[in-house]
Amino acid sequence: MQEYFVDLHIHIGRTKSGRAVKITGAKSLTFSNIIRHARDYKGLNMIGVIDSHSPEVLDEMEDLLKVGELQEHPEGGLNYGGMSVILGSELEINDESTQGPIxxxxYLPNLQTMRTFSKWLENHLKNIHLSSQRVYISGRDxxxxxxELGGIFIPAHVFTPFKSLYGKGVKxxxxxxxxxxxxxxxxLGLSSDTDMADQLAELHRYQFVTNSDAHSLAKIAREYxxxxxxEPSFRELGLALNQSDGRGIKANYGLDPQLGKYHRTVCSDCLVYNPTYDEACSECGSVKKVKGVADRIRELRSSEGSQAERPPYIHQVPLEFIPGLGPKMLEKLMDHFGTEMAVLHSVPLDSLKQVIPExxxxxxxxxxxxxxxxxAGGGGKYGKISD
Incomplete structure (x- = not known):
């Protein structure tokens, strides 16, 4: 067994031809740019590209297979020079059983099954080329x-106030x-962690995943x-999520929930912290609020904590959050130490001091x-380091 760094939620911003996939994603988020950046700059061993259902994205993958830059792994996934690419699709559920969009x-094992899934989806959504489209079928279907296609199913960023399972999706x-x-x-999403999520007893049976939901190259691996x-393959990922035969998640690395955009409840007009959701804002008088993840979890709480042993959740600050660490200084770190994973996990403090200001x-x-x-952050605004 070996340990691998994994981020399973990375968006495609544009196809190779320039066609939009994730409209809010950066234009530089093409498939080819993502795989190079994730492996060579971030230092990841496995990534999930969750707009792989888009036909032009599938075409680009097949072109890279033809020239030998990618190889299909016999146990699922695509190999890019030692890094595994898992093919995924983010979709939106909103039917008569939901309180709001989810x-x-x-995730599908290989190109053939993702092609099959993409063609099936064309009959159940409006635009197969775009990310995060609403599917006009039930969640269970x-x-x-x-x-049926041998895939993996994971509810996304489950506590985010908008478009998530517990945010507004279910009562x-x-x-x-x-x-x-x-x-x-x-x-889990950026505004919660293991201890918070384990206050819901019905989640005790599942492994928790922490992913970036990257809309730009810089955001890749902000959680992983x-x-x-x-080995890094689709089959092994499935076994790890089921904790089979010694496989499993050994550590989650994520933002301190306070750094997330929706950790606390705020006034939606002035973004002032408002701990009481049902009362008018003490600052501007508005009654419109964005309920924070912490408050929503308190509403749903049904347990004192997990009864099962969990891997450690390590609160980590992405390098882009570090005050004073701009692009030029970050480039110096990469030139000296190779990848962000190295800087975050293994480079000694004395070595860092030799390259950047103390x-x-x-x-x-x-x-x-x-x-x-x-x-703490809230209402769509990230938290900040205070010292």
Missing amino acids: HVLC LQRKVK NSLSEVFDADLIDGIE QKIEMA KTAVTIDKARKGQLAFH
Whole structure:
């Protein structure tokens, strides 16, 4: 068994021809740019590209297979010079069983099954070329189709106030919308962590995944996990999510929830912190609020914590959040130490001080040790480091 760094939620911004896929995604987020950046700059071993259903994206993958830059792994996934690419699709559920839209992640073993899934989706959504489209079928029907094709099904960023399972999608329980037995894991999102999510007893049975939901190259691996597997393949990923034969998630690396955009409840007009959701804003008088993830979890709480042993959740500050660490300084770090994974996990403080100013190096080291304080985010605004 070996350990691999994995980020399973990366968007395609544009195809090679320039056609939009994730409209809010950066134009530089083409498939070819993503795989190079994720492997060579970020230092990841496995990534999930969750707009792989888009026909032009599939065409680009097949072109790279023809010239030998990609190889199909016999156990699923695409190999790019040692890094595994898992083919996925983010979709939106919103039918008579939901309280509001819910985003989900569907992963398929290989190009053939993703092509099949893409053609099937064309009959159930309006634009097969775009990301995160609403599918006009039930959540359970979508689950069954994914499983029919040998896929993996994971509800996405489950506590985010908008377009998520617990944000507005269900009143109390995932069973209102999904078959609990056909869920392979739960994606936590940027504003929660393991301890928060384990306050919901119905989640104790699932592995938690922490992914970037990247809309730009810089955001890749702002959250990720370390997974122990025999090799980086689709089959091994499925076994790890089911904790089979010694495989499993060994650590989750994610933002301190306070850094997330929706951790606390705020006034939607002035973004002032408002701990009481049902009362007018003390600052501007508005009654419109964006309910924070922490408050929503308190509403749903049904447990004191997980009864099962969980891997550690390591609060990590992405390098782009470090005050004073701009693009030029970050490039110096990459030139000296190779990848962001190296800087975040293994480069000693003394070595950092030799390359960047001592104050910035010390801040990186404090972030690795969990010694920073934060101003909590909310209402779509990220939190910040306060010291």
